[in-house]
Amino acid sequence: MTDIPGNTATNGASLNPDSAWRRKWAKLKRNKAALIGGILIAVYVSSALLAPILFTGNPSAPDLMNSLEGPSLKDPLGTDELGRSILGRIIYGSRISLVIAVGVVFVGLVCGIPLGLVSGYYGGKIDFIIQRATDAMLAFPGFLLALALVAVLGVGVKSAVISIGISMIPLYIRLVRGCVLSLREEVYVEAARAVGTRDVKILLRHILPNVMVPITVQTSLSMGTAILFAAGLGFLGIGVQPPTPEWGAMLGSARSYLFHAPHVATFPGIAIFLAVLSFNLLGDGLRDALDPRFKL
Numbered sequence: 001m002t003d004i005p006g007n008t009a010t011n012g013a014s015l016n017p018d019s020a021w022r023r024k025w026a027k028l029k030r031n032k033a034a035l036i037g038g039i040l041i042a043v044y045v046s047s048a049l050l051a052p053i054l055f056t057g058n059p060s061a062p063d064l065m066n067s068l069e070g071p072s073l074k075d076p077l078g079t080d081e082l083g084r085s086i087l088g089r090i091i092y093g094s095r096i097s098l099v100i101a102v103g104v105v106f107v108g109l110v111c112g113i114p115l116g117l118v119s120g121y122y123g124g125k126i127d128f129i130i131q132r133a134t135d136a137m138l139a140f141p142g143f144l145l146a147l148a149l150v151a152v153l154g155v156g157v158k159s160a161v162i163s164i165g166i167s168m169i170p171l172y173i174r175l176v177r178g179c180v181l182s183l184r185e186e187v188y189v190e191a192a193r194a195v196g197t198r199d200v201k202i203l204l205r206h207i208l209p210n211v212m213v214p215i216t217v218q219t220s221l222s223m224g225t226a227i228l229f230a231a232g233l234g235f236l237g238i239g240v241q242p243p244t245p246e247w248g249a250m251l252g253s254a255r256s257y258l259f260h261a262p263h264v265a266t267f268p269g270i271a272i273f274l275a276v277l278s279f280n281l282l283g284d285g286l287r288d289a290l291d292p293r294f295k296l
Contacts, residue, residue: 027289034285040278048095055088060243068261078263081253089245090271096246097227097275100161104226105219107165112172117203119173120180134170142167146229150238160239164229168222175218179211213290217283224279231272247272
């Protein structure tokens, strides 16, 4: 028996996938906000990859003789309370923030997508159990859940990734389940069942590809949220620990100098703001470009 191919019409694709992607790329390019977000993300990624070239010194080495100096030619963003270059610490801090963001999204995708697929496709008791566990997790605000998990797992990058990642899992479960509930009733899925196609193959070949658009959008938005959560944990002193450069920890240590040397807190705050904003702008642009219901 031959297998039934997935219905590409459900995600707006034409018979020529290349032309469909060209149209989506054209829509994305017309969205100036999304382009700005993409450019900012490219700047952050480039800074993380080229950090040793962009800043040749040691971002964690103290220089007490030059502490709390304002922006100058030597240090364009000034120095912190220990005389360390704020620019260098922001550049190296982008590495930590992006690593945490990628790790968090990975945890959310790996755990949330399979549970959402199974819950939406099979329903019944399996769906009931998964959704009640999801409801229990959603009963806590995401940041408070991450905070509680860090208290159990301890501080550090690994604990931050796991804690924030677990708090993201319910979002992916609900998102994927909602899509699957409508897709499982489509004609091509019913036809695949009729010819004896295994459930795993139906889920992976026919349903999952048609869920990738909302997953892609959610992934971009989750990256920004992960950076914000990681900064919040660092600000409270239970995230990445000093002397490792991390934006939230930099803000936390700058609280005592807000009036005497406001630049110490201003520039890390701007770095966090622009990073979160860039992922949100790109996520909105991807939604508009990939979802055929949105017209630019």
